Amino acid sequence: MNNEPDAIPRETGAEAWRTLLQPLARAQDALARLEATAAAVSPDVREGLRARLAYREAAGWLAHHGHWIHPVDLALRDAGLTGSYTAARLGARLPSVLPVTTRDAEAGEGEADVPEDQDVALALTVARLWRRLAELRTWQPLESAEALAAALAPLGGAAGSFAALQDLLATADLPPLLVAGIVVRDWSVGRAGQGERRDRLAAPGILVAACIWRAQDGRGDPGLPVWSAPVQRLHRLALQPRALWLPGFLDCVAEAAGLAARELARLRQAEARAATLERTARSRLPQAAALALRHPVISARLLADRLRISHRAGLDLTRQMVDARLIREATGRESWRAFVVV
Known part of the structure; x- marks a missing residue:
């Protein structure tokens, strides 16, 4: 050598x-x-898998360094839907910026050990x-x-x-x-x-x-x-x-790779559910469902911006997808809500 x-x-x-x-x-x-x-698989599922696996790798990197943060919470942070973990910890507001991590910790599935902002970056x-x-x-x-x-x-x-x-x-x-x-x-x-x-x-x-x-x-x-x-x-x-x-x-x-395959199977199941949604000729529901597959987290504002519709119409689309059990609310708050595929 x-x-x-x-x-x-x-x-x-x-x-x-x-x-x-x-x-x-x-x-x-x-x-x-x-x-x-x-x-x-379809391009929507393929792009969604890439994005979700990227956050899974990032969360694994943090976990390797002693900080367990759920990939969904990293996606929320990356999308600008949550703020500084350090500031939230000082203000005793961690559930507002780490909703999934906090929920898992309370359920005994992990322990939130908040990293410094430079580690998150x-x-x-x-x-x-x-x-x-x-x-x-x-x-x-x-x-x-x-x-x-x-x-x-x-x-x-x-x-x-x-x-x-x-x-x-x-x-x-x-x-x-x-x-x-x-x-x-x-x-x-x-x-x-x-x-x-x-x-x-x-x-x-x-x-x-x-x-x-x-x-x-x-x-x-x-x-x-x-x-x-x-x-x-x-x-x-x-x-x-x-x-x-x-x-x-x-x-x-x-x-x-086995865990990634399970994530891929979950997205394929979500795509199959999306195909069964009731829709009209002018409905934006298919495009909204495609965005939900592509993005690890979505919001009414994201739907409105990407589909060029009103914020109220974006809220209505998220409600329809929640009712169809295609997506669920991830943040646990009343405003600036974000959603993930079920």
């Missing part, structure tokens, strides 16, 4: 392959099933980058060292060597998912100083891995899920020694 701190070593040896084959097969199968199903940056990577085929972060540095800048910059990465991609005779796992594992090595803990699940390394996965055979829709794996599994992975890390990473990918 190269002793340079920014090098990305290659995997060799029959013993390494024996420990990797089963988790690699599980992860590849889960991703292949997810991609095949996503390729067969970084998590939302993660969500935007992951969604951009899934949606834009013209964005090529691996095209050059400058392009990669620009892509990683919002996440704190690069630690690995672009030259070592290019060498690995050009010479490694390994499955793309395994190459992605090696990059995640070793990308942050150069950033850690003596005695400093290395975070092998750092955001820059996983973004590079997601870029590698997308570049292989046109993959990338809906993307490479990692952080949306159960947080307990992520925590165990973070504690694994280097020699045992890759199988755990592949297991995380397999579980995250």
Whole structure:
């Protein structure tokens, strides 16, 4: 192995392959099933899946750093429908800005540990980058060292060597998912100083891995899920020694892909319910239902702006979709209400 701190070593040896084959097969199968199903759904469902998985990855990143925030609450914050978590905590108004997280905590499904606003901002940056990577085929972060540095800048910059990465991609005779796992594992090595803990699940390394996965055979829709794996599994992975890390990473990918498949099934069921809604020739209900599928959170104002109708008409459309059990109210408040797909 190269002793340079920014090098990305290659995997060799029959013993390494024996420990990797089963988790690699599980992860590849889960991703292949997810991609095949996503390729067969409508554009509305496909776009909605990308957006929701981006917030799931962002929420998983926060959870990995000790802060559980529900993906819907992150979507509300990103849409400008809620404000600062820090200010709300000081004013004892957390349920108003973290309605789903607070409700889950009260139900015993989690514990709200409010992050600082800069951590929330970084998590939302993660969500935007992951969604951009899934949606834009013209964005090529691996095209050059400058392009990669620009892509990683919002996440704190690069630690690995672009030259070592290019060498690995050009010479490694390994499955793309395994190459992605090696990059995640070793990308942050150069950033850690003596005695400093290395975070092998750092955001820059996983973004590079997601870029590698997308570049292989046109993959990338809906993307490479990692952080949306159960947080307990992520925590165990973070504690694994280097020699045992890759199988755990592949297991995380397999579980995250399985959860993404469940999200996709939920959206397909919602689309089937939307198709049964009563409508007239002039009804905007089909377009409103499509927006509900595309956006993780919607409001009467969003419907009014996108459909170019009055706010009152937007309120009426949300009422019809609530009555049809297509969407439900997410904020628990009387004004500035937001809705999510049931």
